[in-house]
Amino acid sequence: MTWQRFLFDLFTYSILLYSLLLILCYFFIAFYSLAAIKKYQRKNSFADFRVLAASDQLPGISIIAPAYNEAANIIENVRSMLSIHYNALELIIINDGSKDDSLQRLVTAYDLYKTNLFINEKIPTKKVRGVYKSNNSVFHKLVVIDKENGGKADALNVGVNIAKHEYIVCVDVDCVLEQDALLKMIKPFLEETKVRVIACGGVVRIANDCKIENGKLMEINLPKSFVPRVQTIEYIRAFLLGRMAWSRLNGLLLISGAFGAFDKDIVLKCGGYNTKTVGEDMELIVRMRRYMEENNLAYSVTFIPDPLCWTEAPGNYTILGRQRNRWTRGTIETLRMHKKMFFNPRYGIMGMVSYPYWFFFEFLAPIIEFLGLASFVIFAFLGLIQWASFFTLLGCILLFGFLYSVFAILMEVLTYNQYKQKDVFKLIVTALLEPFIFHPFVVWAALKGNIDYLRKKNSWGEMTRQGLGAAK
Amino acid sequence: MFKMHTLFVGFFCYVDVYTFMSILYVFLLLLVFLFILIAGLSIYKKKTAHNKTIWQQSITGLISDAIFSEEEEIHVVTTKKMEQLLRKSAFRNCLLNELVKVKINLSGASGQNLKKLYELLNLDTDSYKKLTSSKGHIKAKGVQELAIMEQEKYVKKIFKLTNSNDELVRNEAQCALVGFYGFLGLRFLNVSTLPISQWQQIQLLNKLNKMAATDFEPLNTWLESSNESVVIFSLKLAAYYSCNNMHTAIINCMQNASPQVKLYALKYCKKMPDAACADAIINHYAAADKTYKLAVLDALMITGDETQIPFVTTQLQDEDDEIKSAAATCITALHPSGAAFLQTHNFAEVNPWKAIFLQLKTNRAA
Numbered sequence: 001m002t003w004q005r006f007l008f009d010l011f012t013y014s015i016l017l018y019s020l021l022l023i024l025c026y027f028f029i030a031f032y033s034l035a036a037i038k039k040y041q042r043k044n045s046f047a048d049f050r051v052l053a054a055s056d057q058l059p060g061i062s063i064i065a066p067a068y069n070e071a072a073n074i075i076e077n078v079r080s081m082l083s084i085h086y087n088a089l090e091l092i093i094i095n096d097g098s099k100d101d102s103l104q105r106l107v108t109a110y111d112l113y114k115t116n117l118f119i120n121e122k123i124p125t126k127k128v129r130g131v132y133k134s135n136n137s138v139f140h141k142l143v144v145i146d147k148e149n150g151g152k153a154d155a156l157n158v159g160v161n162i163a164k165h166e167y168i169v170c171v172d173v174d175c176v177l178e179q180d181a182l183l184k185m186i187k188p189f190l191e192e193t194k195v196r197v198i199a200c201g202g203v204v205r206i207a208n209d210c211k212i213e214n215g216k217l218m219e220i221n222l223p224k225s226f227v228p229r230v231q232t233i234e235y236i237r238a239f240l241l242g243r244m245a246w247s248r249l250n251g252l253l254l255i256s257g258a259f260g261a262f263d264k265d266i267v268l269k270c271g272g273y274n275t276k277t278v279g280e281d282m283e284l285i286v287r288m289r290r291y292m293e294e295n296n297l298a299y300s301v302t303f304i305p306d307p308l309c310w311t312e313a314p315g316n317y318t319i320l321g322r323q324r325n326r327w328t329r330g331t332i333e334t335l336r337m338h339k340k341m342f343f344n345p346r347y348g349i350m351g352m353v354s355y356p357y358w359f360f361f362e363f364l365a366p367i368i369e370f371l372g373l374a375s376f377v378i379f380a381f382l383g384l385i386q387w388a389s390f391f392t393l394l395g396c397i398l399l400f401g402f403l404y405s406v407f408a409i410l411m412e413v414l415t416y417n418q419y420k421q422k423d424v425f426k427l428i429v430t431a432l433l434e435p436f437i438f439h440p441f442v443v444w445a446a447l448k449g450n451i452d453y454l455r456k457k458n459s460w461g462e463m464t465r466q467g468l469g470a471a472k
Numbered sequence: 473m474f475k476m477h478t479l480f481v482g483f484f485c486y487v488d489v490y491t492f493m494s495i496l497y498v499f500l501l502l503l504v505f506l507f508i509l510i511a512g513l514s515i516y517k518k519k520t521a522h523n524k525t526i527w528q529q530s531i532t533g534l535i536s537d538a539i540f541s542e543e544e545e546i547h548v549v550t551t552k553k554m555e556q557l558l559r560k561s562a563f564r565n566c567l568l569n570e571l572v573k574v575k576i577n578l579s580g581a582s583g584q585n586l587k588k589l590y591e592l593l594n595l596d597t598d599s600y601k602k603l604t605s606s607k608g609h610i611k612a613k614g615v616q617e618l619a620i621m622e623q624e625k626y627v628k629k630i631f632k633l634t635n636s637n638d639e640l641v642r643n644e645a646q647c648a649l650v651g652f653y654g655f656l657g658l659r660f661l662n663v664s665t666l667p668i669s670q671w672q673q674i675q676l677l678n679k680l681n682k683m684a685a686t687d688f689e690p691l692n693t694w695l696e697s698s699n700e701s702v703v704i705f706s707l708k709l710a711a712y713y714s715c716n717n718m719h720t721a722i723i724n725c726m727q728n729a730s731p732q733v734k735l736y737a738l739k740y741c742k743k744m745p746d747a748a749c750a751d752a753i754i755n756h757y758a759a760a761d762k763t764y765k766l767a768v769l770d771a772l773m774i775t776g777d778e779t780q781i782p783f784v785t786t787q788l789q790d791e792d793d794e795i796k797s798a799a800a801t802c803i804t805a806l807h808p809s810g811a812a813f814l815q816t817h818n819f820a821e822v823n824p825w826k827a828i829f830l831q832l833k834t835n836r837a838a
Contacts, residue, residue: 042609045609047671051678052674052675055677057677057678116831118827118828118831119827120794187671190669190674191669191672193701265763389489389492392496395496396492396495396496399499400499402503403499403502403503403506406503410510413517421514
């Protein structure tokens, strides 16, 4: 065996083994999520959320929604959140030093006055300039905080400091929540008797081209343009399959920053959101879990498959690139901060399964994919590729990717069936195109994220949105 | 340079193009299977929806005739078509679901008429069949249907399920008992050994809503239960029904090892203030954790009087700002001068007290 042959074999076998492991993981996730969704749906069919919404026995929830330069839609967004069906609700809007007139608009629309609220700064934050409440008793649930700009994590920490209820729900201010979203989110915290539920995630769905009136979702439509449409499939795959499976395994490491519920006591004990990372949502969950593991406390992080939160997905490649770049940097930062857990049995499932999975198949995947592609070009140039075998293997990989997406679509049809029949067909066609048009871009954006991380770039990246109210 | 005739000839095994072809075929077959499933499922869902639309007319007719019937007995117009439909299990299930949905929102004569219709069409046997199923979710559905349709004749069987290992079945059986007998239906708490989740407790309290109760004697037994969740639920019940003769038993609960039990005992004291409570609350303060201390200060606002002011004032010096704030709020409620009393302290102009007192002053003014 020549050394070239040895190196070639070593490389190709490593890539093959990696791909096989990844495919096995996906098979496992797909089948493991099935039972979790089924169980959830059966259980929830017995709960009458409509009646329970008015109950005064439910624990209080504080919604925390940071806002930065959201003047265009903030009035409608706040109105939408105030109309959510839940008795003991507090809505905290944090104006994170917006450069526009968000605060003034809120003051005028909701008849706000500045109050002398004592803030017990359990988590250190940037300076709070003022706390506002409404003169109008109709808006008694609303609290508006004006603070110096400090980023999303800092704004959320102010909300955690001020929240008066024992559970907090962190949302993006531009999200549209279903009316019974809070009831469904709080249920897992209340029905668990053996362990303490420290956080619960909910499905985020894409609202581009959906009909939204007065902050309420009136009609669900599939996005017309390709970029948000392909993200619809991504989200179905990630939320309906991935997170449900990880939740069943009690190995969930990420709850979307757009919509997640937390046990405030544990959030405070962990020191709140980390302001030094752009992946503050994932980092908080990992830290909360780590706290529970290190203190030998029984806990779980749950996830519910109901589509409860609707958000606008990036509509073009520029914005999408920034988003994926940030996600990659957030993942690397979180993994690095908690590297102690890597294959550390002390951290149970999280240390032995979740963390390694994220390291190998979320963080390393785009790098390995790029290396594979680069090697392929070199091997092809050197004449080392047998093309018949190459195309067969390529077919296998592409087909598996498509298979996984189709399975996710099937699960959607089987469970919530949100889209019309012709839209399901469109989704399948989009899934077929995804590996050729969308996926290479996502890999490229992730690679840029790695490079930016090495360059110590830590900006959020401007996320320009069209606004959901504008959707026709 | 060598050229690969197979894709991989490795150290231990041999993988050629045909292996990958086989995998490709398996994936293709799976894909075809998934397509068939999606198409089949879409057709099935469409067909079910179509059937439901067609049946809806007959079902609405049956239900509205029953609701508005003024006769003692319910009569069903038995056309041939209806007879055929009633033999179909899918139709019966659809009718049953609709009946249950309507019955939840109806009481009085209309509700009773629906119950009669349910019995007339022998739908209780359908529900009972579900009750005897080995699958938990089906069994729970059967219990739910029988409960909503007020089928008390099955109560013995349902009672046995109130301590079932299957959580769904157990919860529905407990709700059914409360649905039948109100507070008296809670007798399952005597034998309940499995935990009753907070969610289930809320559901039960919701079922008890507007159901009158007079004899609260069983609460004393439940407060001494070895099942922690039963004790907590009993404390909630005592507060819910404003039972004003339970203070001694509830003060005893403050010595319970469970922090949750202590917290709910405090909540009762807050709801039903009593002079004995205030002293008992303070007795357990020193060794308690922060959550309990905050709850004590909160409860003292209602249960306490001027005699507790010296104790609460000492809490203004606590290390934790949250406790300082809670103590200040409590003093404002207990002292006749309210927030003005706080300003008499020499530290009133020093932060964090200054900020806390200012907030209380503003709140009072508002």
